[in-house]
Amino acid sequence: MNYTVILSIINYDCDYLFPLLKEDYLMHQTKCYAALSQNSPLIHHTISRREIGKKDVFVEIEFCGVCHTDYHYAKNDWGITKYPFVGGHEIIGVVKKLGVDVKKFNLGDRVAVGCFVNSCRACNSCHNNLEQYCANGLVKTYNDPTLDPGGYTFGGYSKSIVVDEHFVFSVPQNLDPAGAAPLLCAGITTFSPLNHWRVGQGMNVGIIGLGGLGHMAVKFASAMGANTTVFTTSEKKTIDGYRLGADNVVLSFDQSALRKKNGNFDFILDTVPIPHEVSKYMPLLKVDGTLCVVGSIGSTGELNTRPLIFGRRRIAGSLVGGMKETQKMLSFCGEKNITSDVEIIKIQTINEAYDRMRKNDVKYRFVIDMRKFSN
Numbered sequence: 001m002n003y004t005v006i007l008s009i010i011n012y013d014c015d016y017l018f019p020l021l022k023e024d025y026l027m028h029q030t031k032c033y034a035a036l037s038q039n040s041p042l043i044h045h046t047i048s049r050r051e052i053g054k055k056d057v058f059v060e061i062e063f064c065g066v067c068h069t070d071y072h073y074a075k076n077d078w079g080i081t082k083y084p085f086v087g088g089h090e091i092i093g094v095v096k097k098l099g100v101d102v103k104k105f106n107l108g109d110r111v112a113v114g115c116f117v118n119s120c121r122a123c124n125s126c127h128n129n130l131e132q133y134c135a136n137g138l139v140k141t142y143n144d145p146t147l148d149p150g151g152y153t154f155g156g157y158s159k160s161i162v163v164d165e166h167f168v169f170s171v172p173q174n175l176d177p178a179g180a181a182p183l184l185c186a187g188i189t190t191f192s193p194l195n196h197w198r199v200g201q202g203m204n205v206g207i208i209g210l211g212g213l214g215h216m217a218v219k220f221a222s223a224m225g226a227n228t229t230v231f232t233t234s235e236k237k238t239i240d241g242y243r244l245g246a247d248n249v250v251l252s253f254d255q256s257a258l259r260k261k262n263g264n265f266d267f268i269l270d271t272v273p274i275p276h277e278v279s280k281y282m283p284l285l286k287v288d289g290t291l292c293v294v295g296s297i298g299s300t301g302e303l304n305t306r307p308l309i310f311g312r313r314r315i316a317g318s319l320v321g322g323m324k325e326t327q328k329m330l331s332f333c334g335e336k337n338i339t340s341d342v343e344i345i346k347i348q349t350i351n352e353a354y355d356r357m358r359k360n361d362v363k364y365r366f367v368i369d370m371r372k373f374s375n
């Protein structure tokens with residue numbers, strides 16, 4: 001394979017990937033489900049992946065979670081999708097091949113791959129275990145430039161994936177592998193802010209939204225020992241809120257119920273993935289309280305500064321976690337036996353699953369059983 005040609009067609013700063021050129025880059029083929037255009041359903045397809053390099057782990061994929069982001073990319077909702085597109089960044093599998101210099105893993109280990117598969121490893125963020133905020137370009141698990149065959153990354157709706165060991169996680173043996181898959185995006189997206197703001201016993205924590213992310217946030221906040229309140233627009237989800245570990249459930253359209261919670265919370269995590277009024281929750285925070293949003297919802301209208309200044313309150317945002325924090329989350333889940341509530345599907349039904357996900361008709365995450373996807 002001629003890498004000079006590959007580099008010339010990637011309009012991206014890939015200098016930090018040059019050391020990879022020293023590796024022995026052979027290719028192998030793997031079956032997958034791909035969108036061939038923004039108007040096509042996902043169909044059976046074949047992609048090439050690199051053969052393992054010295055520090056690479058070959059993972060045979062067992063389960064892959066289905067994230068809203070996969071759907072947005074498949075449909076080119078953000079105008080940046082390259083086709084064929086292979087989604088999936090909540091990956092659980094088994095190590096089947098190891099590069100000669102791999103130290104962290106053994107053959108047969110159960111492992112996970114999350115939302116990114118490379119970073120510059122040299123910037124301040126990378127040095128501080130915050131690879132998710134890499135200043136020089138994170139390589140996300142799908143649709144991002146790479147020197148790998150195809151020129152951009154392909155995700156976990158496939159039989160196998162090859163990833164540098166630094167970007168692979170160990171999965172505690174006691175965790176159900178299907179339920180563990182969504183921990184890699186929905187899980188870490190909510191664990192990271194709860195961990196960063198040191199949520200624990202004696203704190204009042206609010207979780208806005210009870211979907212794929214929100215249901216994990218409730219489990220985590222409750223397991224961390226916080227007094228946990230769920231805000232939901234759905235009366236039907238009240239019972240689930242309590243079942244998942246909440247101490248209180250408040251209907252977010254009930255203004256008088258909200259007012260009763262004014263000045264009550266140390267930390268509020270807003271998990272709602274669609275535009276909504278964020279500032280109405282600000283008065284619910286205590287002095288010095290923080291409201292953190294994790295949904296990429298764009299503008300939410302003008303910020304009302306009054307509840308911020310009358311209480312020195314903060315509004316913040318957060319992405320997924322870095323490698324160290326994600327491994328910490330998986331260990332925490334192993335100790336507390338926390339997994340996602342999932343509905344397991346076959347890859348052949350992924351298009352129906354996308355339709356149902358768009359209607360919020362899932363409790364609380366679809367996970368594809370890739371073992372049943374035969375070559």
Ligand SMILES: [Zn+2]
Nearest residue numbers: 067069185186
């Ligand atoms: Zn995701």
Ligand SMILES: [Zn+2]
Nearest residue numbers: 120123126134
């Ligand atoms: Zn970096």
